[in-house]
Amino acid sequence: MEKAKVGIIGGSGLYDIEGLTILEEISLATPWGPPSDSIIIAEHKGITAAFLPRHGRGHFILPHEVNYRANIAALKMLGCEEIFAFSAVGSLQERIRPLDFVLPNQIIDRTKARASTFFGEGVAAHISFAHPFCQRLQDLVAPLAQKLGITLHRDETLLCMEGPAFSTRAESELYRSWGAGLINMSALPEAKLAREAEMCYCMICMCTDYDCWKEDEQHVNVEMLIDNLNKNARSAKNMVKEILQVTGKARSCECANTVKYAIITAPEKQNPQTVAKLRTILSKYF
Numbered sequence: 001m002e003k004a005k006v007g008i009i010g011g012s013g014l015y016d017i018e019g020l021t022i023l024e025e026i027s028l029a030t031p032w033g034p035p036s037d038s039i040i041i042a043e044h045k046g047i048t049a050a051f052l053p054r055h056g057r058g059h060f061i062l063p064h065e066v067n068y069r070a071n072i073a074a075l076k077m078l079g080c081e082e083i084f085a086f087s088a089v090g091s092l093q094e095r096i097r098p099l100d101f102v103l104p105n106q107i108i109d110r111t112k113a114r115a116s117t118f119f120g121e122g123v124a125a126h127i128s129f130a131h132p133f134c135q136r137l138q139d140l141v142a143p144l145a146q147k148l149g150i151t152l153h154r155d156e157t158l159l160c161m162e163g164p165a166f167s168t169r170a171e172s173e174l175y176r177s178w179g180a181g182l183i184n185m186s187a188l189p190e191a192k193l194a195r196e197a198e199m200c201y202c203m204i205c206m207c208t209d210y211d212c213w214k215e216d217e218q219h220v221n222v223e224m225l226i227d228n229l230n231k232n233a234r235s236a237k238n239m240v241k242e243i244l245q246v247t248g249k250a251r252s253c254e255c256a257n258t259v260k261y262a263i264i265t266a267p268e269k270q271n272p273q274t275v276a277k278l279r280t281i282l283s284k285y286f
């Protein structure tokens with residue numbers, strides 16, 4: 001079912017994409033269950049994209065409850081090769097201010113007990129994840145921020161926590177001492193699964209607050225956070241339109257061949273049921 005080459009995942013505050021022409025709304029099942037919501041196929045100046053709100057329209061799914069495998073599989077099944085994933089983040093460093101955007105280049109994983117791989121159950125594979133985000137996509141996005149007047153940071157480390165409660169002060173200080181620049185709850189396992197599915201994945205972080213470490217700052221409160229979420233969502237919607245004008249081209253990065261040497265299990269020993277599931281997203285190997 002080839003519907004779109006480009007997938008957009010909306011985070012907190014970004015549940016719809018206004019200004020695009022909606023072509024179709026698709027509800028589909030994957031071998032890993034249903035995605036967070038129906039997927040909107042929309043078009044802007046001749047380029048088609050598939051849009052999926054990570055938390056569902058109306059925000060009813062918490063970060064630890066998201067079926068990340070179904071979300072990534074659904075986008076892959078619709079033909080997406082590239083994902084631009086928006087996420088609301090807290091800043092752990094003075095230099096990253098609320099309403100700034102960030103393209104992180106590293107992640108520290110502090111999530112717990114989330115299904116983080118398409119493999120297992122009789123098919124073993126280990127993919128490379130040293131560089132968790134697609135640099136090629138980041139290079140496409142960076143100039144767009146300048147065009148839209150959005151302050152953008154790069155080369156930052158993102159810490160992904162379990163949530164849903166925000167950090168304690170001690171945790172926030174600990175993450176700062178590790179050199180992390182920002183914190184969210186949904187980069188993982190989303191980025192890892194996209195890599196396993198051989199998709200290019202670029203996370204676009206939208207800063208809402210200074211987490212809880214900053215002495216002179218109002219601590220994270222829901223009212224301030226929602227206001228910044230809405231402002232960031234407006235910037236994100238403008239950015240989506242710009243992204244569609246520069247993306248969907250032939251892929252020159254390594255993302256398309258991630259699994260080529262990653263599968264370890266001998267073909268005759270692979271669990272046929274798992275193979276059948278994997279065939280929906282990685283048909284060139286299974």
Ligand SMILES: [Zn+2]
Binds near residue numbers: 135251
């Ligand atoms: Zn790539």
